[in-house]
Amino acid sequence: MARKAINITPSLLETVRKYRMELYNGFIKKEDVLKTIRGEYEPKVELTLGSAFHLLLQNGTEKYLQSDGSYKVVDASMPNEIIFTAEQVETVVAYEQRVPFGVKECKVNGWINVGDYKVRLSSKVDMLVGTIIEEHKTSKYAQSTKDFEDSLQWRTYLYLLPECDKVVYNLFQLNNTKKYGLRVNYGTCNFYRYKGLKADLSEWIKLTLEFAKSTQTLNYLRPEWIKTYDE
Amino acid sequence: MTDFKIDGLQLIAPSEPIPPKNTITVIYGQPGSGKTSLSFTANNPLHLDFDDGLERAVGRKMSIKFTSVIEDGELKKTGYEACKELIDSGKFLQLVDQYEFKTIVIDTGGTLLDDHIAPYLIHNNPKYGNSAGGLTLQGYGALKQEYKTLLRTIKGFNLDIVVVCHATEKDGKHRPKMTGGSLEVLKESCDLLGYLFLEGNKRTLDFNPTESHFGKNVAGFKRLNIPHYESEKYLEFVANCIRIAKEKMSSISEEQKSAINDVAEYKAQVEQAETFKELTAIEIDANKLPTTYKVQVKTLVLEKFNSMYAEMYWDGLEDAEAYTQALLEIPENVDQYKSRQLGYYFFDFAKLKGYTYDKENKVMVLDESVAQTAEQAVNEKPAAKKATAKKATAKKKAVPKKKANPKKKTTAKKATKPKKRKAVVVTPEIEEE
Numbered sequence: 001m002a003r004k005a006i007n008i009t010p011s012l013l014e015t016v017r018k019y020r021m022e023l024y025n026g027f028i029k030k031e032d033v034l035k036t037i038r039g040e041y042e043p044k045v046e047l048t049l050g051s052a053f054h055l056l057l058q059n060g061t062e063k064y065l066q067s068d069g070s071y072k073v074v075d076a077s078m079p080n081e082i083i084f085t086a087e088q089v090e091t092v093v094a095y096e097q098r099v100p101f102g103v104k105e106c107k108v109n110g111w112i113n114v115g116d117y118k119v120r121l122s123s124k125v126d127m128l129v130g131t132i133i134e135e136h137k138t139s140k141y142a143q144s145t146k147d148f149e150d151s152l153q154w155r156t157y158l159y160l161l162p163e164c165d166k167v168v169y170n171l172f173q174l175n176n177t178k179k180y181g182l183r184v185n186y187g188t189c190n191f192y193r194y195k196g197l198k199a200d201l202s203e204w205i206k207l208t209l210e211f212a213k214s215t216q217t218l219n220y221l222r223p224e225w226i227k228t229y230d231e
Numbered sequence: 232m233t234d235f236k237i238d239g240l241q242l243i244a245p246s247e248p249i250p251p252k253n254t255i256t257v258i259y260g261q262p263g264s265g266k267t268s269l270s271f272t273a274n275n276p277l278h279l280d281f282d283d284g285l286e287r288a289v290g291r292k293m294s295i296k297f298t299s300v301i302e303d304g305e306l307k308k309t310g311y312e313a314c315k316e317l318i319d320s321g322k323f324l325q326l327v328d329q330y331e332f333k334t335i336v337i338d339t340g341g342t343l344l345d346d347h348i349a350p351y352l353i354h355n356n357p358k359y360g361n362s363a364g365g366l367t368l369q370g371y372g373a374l375k376q377e378y379k380t381l382l383r384t385i386k387g388f389n390l391d392i393v394v395v396c397h398a399t400e401k402d403g404k405h406r407p408k409m410t411g412g413s414l415e416v417l418k419e420s421c422d423l424l425g426y427l428f429l430e431g432n433k434r435t436l437d438f439n440p441t442e443s444h445f446g447k448n449v450a451g452f453k454r455l456n457i458p459h460y461e462s463e464k465y466l467e468f469v470a471n472c473i474r475i476a477k478e479k480m481s482s483i484s485e486e487q488k489s490a491i492n493d494v495a496e497y498k499a500q501v502e503q504a505e506t507f508k509e510l511t512a513i514e515i516d517a518n519k520l521p522t523t524y525k526v527q528v529k530t531l532v533l534e535k536f537n538s539m540y541a542e543m544y545w546d547g548l549e550d551a552e553a554y555t556q557a558l559l560e561i562p563e564n565v566d567q568y569k570s571r572q573l574g575y576y577f578f579d580f581a582k583l584k585g586y587t588y589d590k591e592n593k594v595m596v597l598d599e600s601v602a603q604t605a606e607q608a609v610n611e612k613p614a615a616k617k618a619t620a621k622k623a624t625a626k627k628k629a630v631p632k633k634k635a636n637p638k639k640k641t642t643a644k645k646a647t648k649p650k651k652r653k654a655v656v657v658t659p660e661i662e663e664e
Contacts, residue, residue, distance in 0.1 A: 046609065048609045049605060076579050081602050107529075163521050163524070166483065182605040195451070
């Protein structure tokens, strides 16, 4: 069967899933999905607390350590920088010590055939520790298994990394109150490979492609470079 | 394993496999599906009965029945209080030693929470109860904590735990019937979470998560048919599931050790590399590796490449003009792919040195970022905030199949010409997490 090549990210699959499932009280609108497909991201105006904390996890605390013991986090395109105290970064330092062998920010790509399409899944995992996939999530709210168990992100990772059977979500709750300042709570939840994972992923890719076809946005998922992979 | 060992302590090197721990298995299903009977097939179980379901069970084993004591219409003692007394007095451990119990069955998890722990908490601290006799928000927090402590205490006695639960259905999906945040505690702490149901005339246990039920499957089990209770295979069914799960966890741990060691060897090679040529040789060699190893080695090579390039070309840059010149030289020195990666790295490098990119004039300039403390920073993007706040009232309507809510069916619009994506070399764009 002749197949056309398509490029999809787990982030697009997640947007489609949230839209179709009407999660967050239907917060994700059709226009949001279209923007994601077209690659029209809302420009970030400043570095937020969550993003800064994620940068600490992503790049390691050492990079931002200042001579006075504080941590100054900057983002190349942002007009502000956020300074964390050593105490606020304690959980990240402890986490780094727990996984000294981790390789951060690994780009992972792979193919899956869905109907008439040959789909390239492009993603980046926060960290690989041997055969364990680690993903960091920051939020001001307490998060738990139920927030991620249906996610297509970890399903995509497990599909793309056949030697891995386990994904660990590191959940950092950034509790910022006037009374106590910033306090960081840390927890984890794990997800495992299961029978039917590929079928679940295929189903959502199919739905995503159907959405793109019906909204005539499929071309955005077929940039010039991927056409060389057409069968 | 490291030789260092004293009572109560064990030193485990980061690259060593973690010894298999005791497991928590959750079996949930509709009434009459045989959950309690199935739990008796665990390895030498002690059954803690909070639900009066023992009478109907097949193949009964040792059991302790917990009931609440009510005198003159007043609650004197809850079943959970008795359970706590048993544990705290040390008699529980005596029983475990005497009968060599290996597994504790909690039957049912939901009843333990709703009918035993919740009244116990309200009885001891009335502020946990509301006027309707239920728990307050604070009470639910205490309930979750109490349950968590109980599971941790039992596991601490080197026992496996099987929690039997009734099933309930929400948004078309079967899940264990439990109160408050305890379901989350259970899902997070368990290793196996299986739905027991009838498929035709066969009883089936599925640990795999599906669209119609929750599951957790550390062992990679397929859908399991439960043998007839008179069959020999049935007698140790749950015991075997737990044994296989432990073996799997142990093998993951072994594979993990081997993977860490293999990647560490490559990491050492990358660190020792002094030329771009040596790095390229390592990258080519990594192509023979399995995917998971390969992506790690390639990431390490790229990191090293960036830092070597920075050392070679960017060390000692003194002013904005020099930074601009260095930026312009990148595409001249490396190929397109590396140029893009190096571009991200350059902007990050420059920012930390106090320079930033002026998009309008396409030059590097002195950075004038405003410093904020963590407390002053915006917590989250407004959109994300709104989304999460609404989450509490979220209601799933659509089904992730083609038959999804027709409202959501999209209609084809007039074809629009695809927009060209912007060039990425000069402007740092952060990829989606």
